[in-house]
Amino acid sequence: MIPAAFEYHRAQSVDDAIDALGRDEDARLLAGGHSLIPAMKLRIARPSLLVDVGRLDELRYVRDDGDRIAIGALTRHAQLVRDSVLESACPVVARTAELVGDPQVRHRGTIGGSVAHADPASDLPTVLLALDAEFVARGPDGERAIASSSFFTGPFATALGPREVLTEIRVPRVERGVYLKHSRRAQDWATVGVAAAVVDGVTQLAFAGMGGTALRARGVEEALASGADAGRAAARSGEGTEPPSDIVGGSEYRAHLAQVYVRRALDQL
Ligand code: FAD
Secondary structure, eight states, X not given: OOOOOOEEEEOSSHHHHHHHHTTOTTEEEESSOTTHHHXXXXXXXXXXXEEEOTTOGGGOOEEEOSSEEEEETTOBHHHHHTOHHHHHHOHHHHHHHTTSXXXXXXXXXXXXXXXXXXXXXOHHHHHHHHTTOEEEEEETTEEEEEEGGGTEEETTEESOOTTOEEEEEEEEOOXXXXXXXXXXXXXXXXXXXXXXXXXXXXXXXXXXXXXXXOEEOHHHHHHHHTTOOHHHHHTTTTTTOOOOOBTTBOHHHHHHHHHHHHHHHHHHO
């Protein structure tokens, strides 16, 4: 349970972090450390340099930008839970942050770390995908915005380049949204999670735990668009998914949960 040896650099700014990432090809950013440090202790991750962005307060904010809400990547889950802008403009993000792990995890873990870590069972990436969120990355070549639909490229893999820092997450104003999570114990990751939201009048859904990345529930969305009721739409939950089998549950069990939770999410919406 002791990580392999590594160098440590505390970044003074985003640009300093980008520079430091360029000095070592095995460098990794450290934000809240609640995914990376456990992986290092298990020696699944062995970065030779940790670039600590965890104290960059400039990336800790929630801002109302009119039709979008901008969230700094280093905003901690606990801050999202009690943020008044989110509460009125996009409450599903705040209510989802409340379901992440336990109080200790929520007080250290960050939304940017959660997105960049890209665990297919994690909660906030699933909600952000359902919301069609946009991710802003800054690197040596400047800044770019990446659509959530093309951001998650595989299990624990994203479209971020090796020297890019995720700086901001942008979500639309959405009054009606819900995230439901089935887990064995209150603080666990989702066995299956379902996010549903009405974005610009269209009902959009995404799954956690139903494949190698957070996934849009395209079959359900199509059914709803063509006028199906919640029950008939939920019956199409399995389309485009590859639910894993593991110690927590088999793929058939997950497929069943997805259908039940889609139905519940649509009823609540
Ligand atoms: P870190 O661990 O610091 O980093 C994670 C990865 O993201 C690293 O590869 C790092 O290099 C990269 N990274 C971090 N910030 C950036 C950035 N700004 N730009 C680019 N790359 C970056 N999550 C859930 O969704 N649901 C749960 O129920 C849940 N339960 C948990 C229970 C426990 C006991 C623990 C330890 C964690 C749990 N988590 C859960 C994960 C938690 O949400 C983490 O906080 C989150 O996944 C990672 O955020 P972090 O800030 O700690 O990132």
